[in-house]
Amino acid sequence: MGTQLNPLSACIGVLTQPKATFFVLKKQHNWSWLAFLLVMVAAILPMYYYFHVVDFQWYKESIIASQFSNVSPSEQQNARSLLDATRGIIGTVITPFIMMLTLVSIIAGYLNITTKIDPQNINSYGDWFGFSWWVLMPSCVGALLSLGILFFATNGQISFDAISPSALSFIFFIPPTSAWFGLASSIKLETFWTMYLIYTGLLQWIELSRQRAAIIAITPCFIIWLIWALILMF
Template structure:
């Protein structure tokens, strides 16, 4: 198993040799600030760049068209008047990272409770919260790809799916006005990779191995997207 001696090395090894990283993190403290800042920055930058690049009048028309059937003319006009590129730019760049912080806090609570089946597990809530930033590291790859798409695009009528270039929605060409866009946009390579990292980390931090580790790691995602899909089909 590779010896990990510093957080920067851990940030690269997490993609290739996660077992060694998690084995080191089990007895190391304060390294999670590095992936925290990397994930937060790479969550904010693509959205900030996108809303500064996209033809806002075009995207505004697309957004309004997707909901106008349920609105009165006055409501439609009010919606148009309230929309601005700067609001979307700042809102998504700030709101995205805040959502990740909250989601990771919930995941940490889930992991701290789910791993209590191992009576020898000594990791507390804050340990698992730090853990979630390491399992979120694949997000920075998606962020880098998204930024590459945005800065190289020659058409300002760029669909929001470009912000999730590894998602099912982007790969399958599901438009953001499609009823299944939100669901398909959430199913992406980073999510699957994070499940793998979570299972690897659980197996290193606890005596929970194999299928049980995978079950704990995958259960929230499978449950959320399964219920979401079921409601859409009703």
């Protein structure tokens, strides 16, 4: 597989044959530019397309109803004036770009620190920064599913959740007015796929036990979700 692998096939291989692909990527750190581009497109395109197909007046009123129902009519009107389609489209490009760079920077820093337990580990922060784009490749699958839902929508009254069809909020029809909506929106099926890719990639890149690799892969998300759930419960 290694002799046939290239940046494009690696993007597919990391999803279909992660063990063999990460083995090759250990010596091909400069290939992560393509994973970066694809993950960024996956983060931006569904949101961008959403604001092109949604009935924006309906979207605006749904936001007012879910987030500003307890304020005065004048405050609601001020909120309406701030909700602008052009501004929304621009925000869908800038915000995901900044958020993804921030997320990957944090993941890379976390992996750079936690993998120091392997004395043979010579990977730098930059290496883990590239690694982080590879493990986020499942987001491309989620983006394709989102684009399909948006494309085949029969009218413009489409829930914003449609851009994250693998989120628990979408799967279990949790409304934006629910206190659990934010947490449910953050738990996506591809996140578990990403955890598996981190686990698999770590075993190929450094000398770790399976147990330690699993702990490194799953700990951050589960701690965040647990604390979030406890706050909502108490």
